Amino acid sequence: MNTTATHPMTNASLITNVRRTDGARVDVSLADGRVAAIGPDLPREPGVRIEDGAGALLLPGFVEGHTHLDKTNWGMNWYCNEVGPKLTDRIENERRWRAQSGHDAGAQSLALARAFLAAGTTRLRTHVDIDTEAGLRHLEGVLATRTALRDVLDMQIVAFPQSGLLGRPGTDALLDRALGAGADVLGALDPALIDGDPVASLDLTFSLAQRHQKPIDIHLHEPGEIGAFTLGLLLDRVAALGMQGQVVVSHAFCLGALPERERDALLARLADLRVALLTTAPPSTPVPPLKTCVERGVTLFGGNDGIRDTWTPYGSPDMLERAMLIAMRYGLRRDDDLALAFDCVSSTAAHGCGFTHYGLQAGARADLVLIEADTLAHAIVARPPRKLVMANGRIVARNGTLAQD
The missing domain is CATH 3.20.20.140 (Metal-dependent hydrolases)
Structure with missing residues (x-):
C-alpha cells in the first residue's frame, strides 16, 4: 500500500450481499468517500465498481x-x-x-x-x-x-x-x-x-x-x-x-x-x-x-x-x-x-x-469492515482475519493484509 501518494477517490462503488448485525441482508453504496445508501437490492448503476460481500458480516471501521x-x-x-x-x-x-x-x-x-x-x-x-x-x-x-x-x-x-x-x-x-x-x-x-x-x-x-x-x-x-x-x-x-x-x-x-x-x-x-x-x-x-x-x-x-x-x-x-x-x-x-x-x-x-461522520448510515465516512462471522458476538470472540477493510471509501486491506496500490 502506497501510503504517501494521494489518488483520486473512486467516485462510486457498491458492496453487495452483506449482513448487518441485526441479520438483515443489505448492499452498501459508496460515493466520494462517503456512505451513500444502505439497503436491500440497491440499484447497479453503469460504471460503478461492484464488490461481492458474499454474506459477510458488516461492521463500521x-x-x-x-x-x-x-x-x-x-x-x-x-x-x-x-x-x-x-x-x-x-x-x-x-x-x-x-x-x-x-x-x-x-x-x-x-x-x-x-x-x-x-x-x-x-x-x-x-x-x-x-x-x-x-x-x-x-x-x-x-x-x-x-x-x-x-x-x-x-x-x-x-x-x-x-x-x-x-x-x-x-x-x-x-x-x-x-x-x-x-x-x-x-x-x-x-x-x-x-x-x-x-x-x-x-x-x-x-x-x-x-x-x-x-x-x-x-x-x-x-x-x-x-x-x-x-x-x-x-x-x-x-x-x-x-x-x-x-x-x-x-x-x-x-x-x-x-x-x-x-x-x-x-x-x-x-x-x-x-x-x-x-x-x-x-x-x-x-x-x-x-x-x-x-x-x-x-x-x-x-x-x-x-x-x-x-x-x-x-x-x-x-x-x-x-x-x-x-x-x-x-x-x-x-x-x-x-x-x-x-x-x-x-x-x-x-x-x-470527537470523531465525526462515523458509522454505517448515509453521509458517514465510508469506513467499514467485512468479517466472516455468524454474529457480532462471534466476531468479538473468534476475531477472524478481516475479509475486507475500507477507509474513506478506499479498500485498504484484504484478508488481514494491507492492499497494494
Whole structure:
C-alpha cells in the first residue's frame, strides 16, 4: 500500500450481499468517500465498481481511543522487560532506553498504524511523549505517520507529558510548541501523585488548553480518595471554564474503588459536564463501572494503551481483541452485552474522541469492515482475519493484509 501518494477517490462503488448485525441482508453504496445508501437490492448503476460481500458480516471501521504509537517496538526484536514496579521506574526506564537505543518514533508509529489499518481500525487517538530530553522528536515522527496515512487513517495526536508537567522545567513550553505544531489534544498526568501539586498542575494544563483552544485528555491513575479529589478539582475547572464535552479522563481507576455514594456523585458530575472516560480494562486494577456509566449517561470507551513497548509486552492492534478483553474484565457473556463492549471500540469511542461522520448510515465516512462471522458476538470472540477493510471509501486491506496500490 502506497501510503504517501494521494489518488483520486473512486467516485462510486457498491458492496453487495452483506449482513448487518441485526441479520438483515443489505448492499452498501459508496460515493466520494462517503456512505451513500444502505439497503436491500440497491440499484447497479453503469460504471460503478461492484464488490461481492458474499454474506459477510458488516461492521463500521473500528476506533482506537487510547494508544501510544510513538513508544511501540512493534516488529522489532523482543524487548526483555526487567523494569521495577513503580510508575516512575517505568517512566525513567523508557526514557533511558529510547535515548540509548535510538528508538525511531516515526518508523515505529508507522509500522503499528499500518497494522491497525489491516485489522480494521480507521480512527485512532494516540498519545505522544513530549519530553525535555527528546524535545518534540517523538511528535515529529508521529506527525510524519499521520501525513503518510492521511487519506485512510483519521488520527488524533495528544501532546503528552509522560513525566508530568511540573517536575521537569520547560515541559510547559514544549507542550505549548507541540500544540502549535499540530497536536490536536493536550495531555496530562496524575496532578497529585506525579506533579505533587494538583491545583498548580491543573491550572497550568487548563491554561494551555484554553490558549490553544484544544481539548484535554488526562491520564489519571491516582487511586481511591486522592484520585477522587483530583477528579473533583478537574471537574471544577471544566465547569468554570465552559469546557463541557472537551475533556477525557483516561483510566480513572479511582472510580472503581470508591464507595458507591461518592462514586455516583462523581458520575453525575461527569455526565452533567459531558466529561468522557477511557478504560483499557486492565485485569488487576479497579476500573470505572461500565454498565453504571451507561445508565448514568457517562461516555466510557476503550483503548489499548501501550502495545509491545518498554512498559508492557501485551497489546494488539486488533480492536476486536480489546472489545473481548473489555467484555471479560466486566463479566459480559450475553450477546447483547458483548455488543456493549463493541460499542466501546466503535460508536462510543468515536463520540468520546470527537470523531465525526462515523458509522454505517448515509453521509458517514465510508469506513467499514467485512468479517466472516455468524454474529457480532462471534466476531468479538473468534476475531477472524478481516475479509475486507475500507477507509474513506478506499479498500485498504484484504484478508488481514494491507492492499497494494
